[in-house]
Amino acid sequence: MKVLVINAGSSSLKYQLIDMEHETLLAKGLCERIGIDGKFTYKPQVAGKETVNAADYAMPSHVEAIDAVLNALADPKNGVVASMDEIDAVGHRVVHGGKEFAASCLITEESIEGIKKCFPLAPLHNPANLLGIDACRKAMPGKPQVAVFDTAFHMTMPPQAYIYAIPYEYYEKDDVRRYGFHGTSHRYVSARCRELLGNPEHSRIISCHLGNGSSLAAVQDGKSVETTMGLGPLAGVPMGTRCGDIDATILEYLMGRYGWDMKEMMNVLNKKSGVLGISGVSSDFRDLESAAQEGNARAQLALDKFCYEVKKDIGAYAAAMGGVDAIVFTAGVGENGSTTRAAICQGLEYMGVKLCEKRNNERADEHLISTDDSPVKVYVIATNEELMIARDTAALV
Numbered sequence: 528m529k530v531l532v533i534n535a536g537s538s539s540l541k542y543q544l545i546d547m548e549h550e551t552l553l554a555k556g557l558c559e560r561i562g563i564d565g566k567f568t569y570k571p572q573v574a575g576k577e578t579v580n581a582a583d584y585a586m587p588s589h590v591e592a593i594d595a596v597l598n599a600l601a602d603p604k605n606g607v608v609a610s611m612d613e614i615d616a617v618g619h620r621v622v623h624g625g626k627e628f629a630a631s632c633l634i635t636e637e638s639i640e641g642i643k644k645c646f647p648l649a650p651l652h653n654p655a656n657l658l659g660i661d662a663c664r665k666a667m668p669g670k671p672q673v674a675v676f677d678t679a680f681h682m683t684m685p686p687q688a689y690i691y692a693i694p695y696e697y698y699e700k701d702d703v704r705r706y707g708f709h710g711t712s713h714r715y716v717s718a719r720c721r722e723l724l725g726n727p728e729h730s731r732i733i734s735c736h737l738g739n740g741s742s743l744a745a746v747q748d749g750k751s752v753e754t755t756m757g758l759g760p761l762a763g764v765p766m767g768t769r770c771g772d773i774d775a776t777i778l779e780y781l782m783g784r785y786g787w788d789m790k791e792m793m794n795v796l797n798k799k800s801g802v803l804g805i806s807g808v809s810s811d812f813r814d815l816e817s818a819a820q821e822g823n824a825r826a827q828l829a830l831d832k833f834c835y836e837v838k839k840d841i842g843a844y845a846a847a848m849g850g851v852d853a854i855v856f857t858a859g860v861g862e863n864g865s866t867t868r869a870a871i872c873q874g875l876e877y878m879g880v881k882l883c884e885k886r887n888n889e890r891a892d893e894h895l896i897s898t899d900d901s902p903v904k905v906y907v908i909a910t911n912e913e914l915m916i917a918r919d920t921a922a923l924v
């Protein structure tokens with residue numbers, strides 16, 4: 528079975544074609560600037576086929592973007608399938624599943640209504656995800672499609688973890704609760720970590736997805752029991768440009784002082800905060816590390832703040848689960864930032880975390896970075912959300 532995986536944003540669309548027989552990636556790429564000037568990238572993973580890099584391609588909407596993808600995949604010269612018929616199913620990333628979706632599902636008229644119901648919870652993401660779904664339905668009528676939700680994995684959280692301490696009616700009437708995100712990534716790396724631990728009956732894993740957006744999840748016996756993001760992805764640890772958890776009083780105070788409306792305030796918290804906000808240098812961890820090495824104190828403070836908050840959440844999640852068997856680092860910073868990983872684990876020796884400096888400085892998609900005698904195992908596991916989406920799609924279809 529060949530599965531096309533689609534991650535549609537408002538003006539971009541990422542895709543991968545995966546052959547599920549051996550889970551091999553056949554091609555991947557990106558449509559950018561949809562509705563603007565259209566740039567198309569196609570990277571076949573089969574020997575002898577040529578890449579297309581950010582080529583001009585008219586894409587007034589997601590429909591033309593999907594056409595570009597299908598044409599490239601079935602191109603007689605550089606394609607990886609003989610025709611579109613070889614694509615058996617399509618899997619879509621959908622950001623918010625609200626209370627509606629606790630698992631991936633086949634796309635039907637009913638599930639589309641469910642995705643629409645979640646629009647108010649993710650007004651930027653869900654409508655864009657649906658554009659990708661609609662475009663595929665137009666281009667490939669009758670082809671089975673599956674929605675995989677970022678929030679679904681966290682629907683196993685107990686009420687004490689997901690309820691906010693505001694009047695209960697807002698939970699009942701307005702669905703205000705912690706949902707959490709990066710669920711597909713946390714699910715993938717925590718499942719892989721359980722395998723590496725030898726599939727024990729009981730396991731307590733802290734999954735740290737640290738990238739431009741960051742979140743942690745406490746995964747007990749394969750189920751998410753707590754996570755740092757909330758109703759939306761602004762909560763938790765500081766991120767590239769997002770503030771993470773802050774005191775709500777700050778909003779009232781700054782809005783009063785500067786006369787901002789809520790939109791302006793949210794723009795500051797989403798786009799100008801996080802490690803960018805503290806450092807004034809960059810949202811990119813590589814830039815921050817270079818600046819800090821050159822003596823930029825605010826870049827160092829931003830890194831210190833990030834590591835401190837991640838460390839605090841690791842401690843909190845160990846408390847929530849009554850201990851921890853393994854910690855996993857994944858995503859851009861988690862997979863590549865050895866200095867950041869070391870700073871996070873430093874001082875956690877009291878709870879049984881012994882990082883091996885040599886292993887931590889080595890590079891691999893998947894490896895143990897704690898010492899052999901460390902009571903808590905620490906792993907780097909490269910995330911693969913697309914593969915998880917493809918697996919769910921294949922299983923449901």
Ligand code: AMP
Nearest residue numbers: 738739740811812813858859860863864
């Ligand atoms: P992601 O959102 O998962 O793509 O992660 C992006 C983040 O990973 C950016 O802040 C990058 O600076 C960071 N990153 C990528 N490579 C490295 C590296 N070698 N060292 C530190 N951070 C890195």
